[in-house]
Amino acid sequence: MNSTELPFRPTDFSQQLLAWYGQSGRNLPWRNTRDPYRIWLSEIMLQQTTVSAVIDYYQRFLEKFPTVETLAATSLEHVIDLWAGLGYYSRARNLHTAAKMVVEQFHGRFPEDVESLQQLPGVGRSTAGAISALAFDQRAAILDGNVRRVLCRLFALQEPPRSSQAEKQLWRWSEQLTPAEQVHDYTQAIMDLGAMICVPRNPLCHQCPAVGICQAHKLELAQSLPLKGASKKIPTRYEIALLINHQDRYLLRRRIITGFLGGMWEFPTLSMTAEEDPEKKLQLLLSDFALTGAATKLGSIEHVYSHFRLHSDAYHIKIDNFSHLSEGENCWFPLHELPTIALHGAHKKILAKRLQHGD
DNA sequence: AAACCGGGGCA
């Protein structure tokens, strides 16, 4: 489809949108800057994550790392510890790598064009477009979740938006609608429209600056678009989590930095099948490591990830000999420090049980 | 319980 086939003129949309944005746009911490470092940081944090969750992290990051040089100069572990709780921990790894790339390959300056920006790990087509548009006012399109939903409705797209066909079409529309002027404001504005007006459920069409040209509204489909994709079932995985306690300290380990939940701390675990008996497995472990002490069940938690559900049975094991377990990636922490370390979400639930439990 | 969300990695 070329632009002559659009159901409305792109400028009709962008003019209405910009006027609305001037009146009603949000004032977010990363909006009052054109510093590409700050814009990049906010965009990476906002991937897969809501604005409200990001704000505190964003402020804390900037206090610690006010420039790309300071971020590049720190250790990956430090970055991961600050990221704990935000999820998608590979973003923290990519953030650190990209900071070093900017310093070393781009002499401390973020490139302005989408192609160069996309060379940075963690920066795909949409994030590159956002940085280019927001920091440099270049005519670059984005397609984040908000924009995707807005376009699905504006054009009454009748297929699930994540299909590869739909994705192509949506990118084309996004590029066609992006104006040559005021790209910074336009880009902020269309994201705000999705976040404030063209919301997933019960969109506020009566307040929408594009209500006159919206094809979904015209067809009374605004409620039912975008179409949902097929949802799939996820398996359950089982583990035992071991709260290994010696005097006032607990044994924690840091997960492999490149893997699932990379760099997060956790209690040591044993993976299980649905059929195995956790108590038996636990006895086996205790005898394997020649541990003497008392094991008591603390409780069970469930944690849902996107592709599996985790069931974890937590045991408190008070030991009086621990030489085998104090090596490698493992580290002993006093109980009162556990709330401050970068535990992943599932094991935070287990820690909460331990803390409720009292002494 | 289910939907949502940008990008990386691999076949």
Place this chain on the structure above:
DNA sequence: TGCCCAGGTTT
């Protein structure tokens, strides 16, 4: 290119 993986929030 198409598919799988990824984590916490919202509804």
